[in-house]
Amino acid sequence: MGRTEKKPVRLMLLVFAVILALAGCGKANEPAAGTTETGGEKAAEESASSGDAGGEIKVGVLHSLSGTMAISEVSVKDAELMAIDEINAKGGVLGKKLVPVVEDGASDWPTFAEKARKLLSEDKVATVFGGWTSSSRKAMLPVFEELKGLLWYPVQYEGLETSPYIFYTGATTNQQIVPAVSWLLENRGKKFYLLGSDYVFPRTANKIIKEQLKAEGGEMAGEEYTPLGHTDYSTIISKIKAAKPDVVFNTLNGDSNVAFFKQLKDAGITSKDLTTLSVSVAEEEIRGIGTDVLAGHLAAWNYFETTDTAANKTFLDNYKKKYGADRVTADPIEAGYTAVYLWAAAVEKAGSTDVEKVKEAAKELEWDAPEGKVKIDGATQHLYKTARIGEVQSDGQFKELWNSGEALKPDPYLKSYPWAASLSSGS
Known part of the structure; x- marks a missing residue:
């Protein structure tokens, strides 16, 4: 009696389970819009x-x-x-x-x-x-x-x-700042005055430059920082004149560059009197500052509008x-x-x-x-990236004076420079 009575019950349960399984498929297992069939709901969530x-x-x-x-x-x-x-x-x-x-x-x-x-x-x-x-x-x-x-x-x-x-x-620095400093030391002089805006980039960049100058025979003439948006550079320009550097390495950013370069010109200092190399003044900033002010000054970048x-x-x-x-x-x-x-x-x-x-x-x-x-x-x-140094021309464009000849492998922690060992804090 036992076995023959259980068969219909088992059959009914089996049929019921199949129905439930089929009902569970339907729309829930169809691919959502914007997903693939292999992705399902997980792909929809990721998307x-x-x-x-x-x-x-x-x-x-x-x-x-x-x-x-x-x-x-x-x-x-x-x-x-x-x-x-x-x-x-x-x-x-x-x-x-x-x-x-x-x-x-x-x-x-x-x-x-x-x-x-x-x-x-x-x-x-x-x-x-x-x-x-x-x-x-x-x-x-x-x-x-x-x-x-x-x-x-x-x-x-x-x-x-x-x-x-x-x-x-x-x-990163080995593709712009480091080669620019080496080029300046070889071509424009040993005495550097560092001028930057007062935040992370200029302070860290100048920390690197000071170590490089020690290693490559340069010397410091002065170092100044001003807040972003600062517009009065008369006192700093007086200090620069007194220090008589060969180079001003400029890490100012934003509107401060307009004020600095115009006041530098007003003080009677042109690119013929003093080499200024910037790392945040490009063609767009030249438009805002004026070619009459910037002609002859230098910048270090990886691209110029004149790049061929x-x-x-x-x-x-x-x-x-x-x-x-x-x-x-x-x-x-x-x-x-x-x-x-x-x-x-x-x-x-x-x-x-x-x-x-x-x-x-x-x-x-x-x-x-x-x-x-x-x-x-x-x-x-x-x-x-390829490193480049350019000189501002009267038409607002750069004349390329030097490039690295090939794209340089990025070295953000300057591991390939022994003099930078004390600067690197990461891996």
Whole structure:
């Protein structure tokens, strides 16, 4: 009796289980819009959290559109938006349209951190392109590391930093400051006066320069710092005149450069009397300061508008066509533009906007940038870049006086320089 009575019951239970299993499939197991069949709900969640949903991918653009740094950062924002438009015109990324979410850091470091958090947490962007000053980058860094977002930072900086969530498309010190100091010592004199804005980049850069001067036979004539936005340089210029340096190495940023160079000229000091080399004065700043003031002064960068590459010719044509023939390009503008294309290439290679997959795909990625071929160093997430020194001409452009001849491997901790051993605090 036992076995023959249990068979119908077992059969009914089996049929009931099959019905439940079939009911559990249906729509729940169908691929969500914007995901693949292999991704399912997990892929949908990843897409939503990385700005990749439906037929669009949201990306953040975060620069100072107001305040003292707007003179420099607005044009970087313009170049990044142009790159996004160009990529969209070619079909987007992974067949999806890039949608920029633009925010204003307002030349205020806490605001940069706040806006970065908004872009990642609320707007759910796939990546962020932004920043200029090292203070803005330092303020954003813990936000990106906490939320595991991705920042592409486009400006030369003081080095001694790496982050798994930042790609540095501007120069580190061995690609700009260190070769510039060596060139100046060989060509312009041994006595240096250091002048900078009072924040992270100038103070750290000058710390490096002082060690290099000791090692390479230079000497210090003076060192001064002023707050960002400072406009009265009469006292400092008097000190410079009294010190009689061969070189003023200038790490001022923003509007302060306008005041300093105009007051230097008013004091009767021209480029024929004193060599001034800047690392934050490019073509865009020349427009704001004036060629009558800056002609003959020097700057160290990795790109000038006059850089002779096929990619630069196309970049210039497109930039001036979009924003006006009177607009100029500059190193950070080009580095911001390059950052967008590198991220897009890494996403295509990864087949995903997932941050960890993009980071892996970006290792050793090469691209023919307007400055020349660049490559992402997988170990540091910095670029291989060519160092250049240029002289401001009367037309507002730079005449290249020297370049490194090849793209230099990034060395953010200056490990290849014995004299820098005491400066490096990271790995």
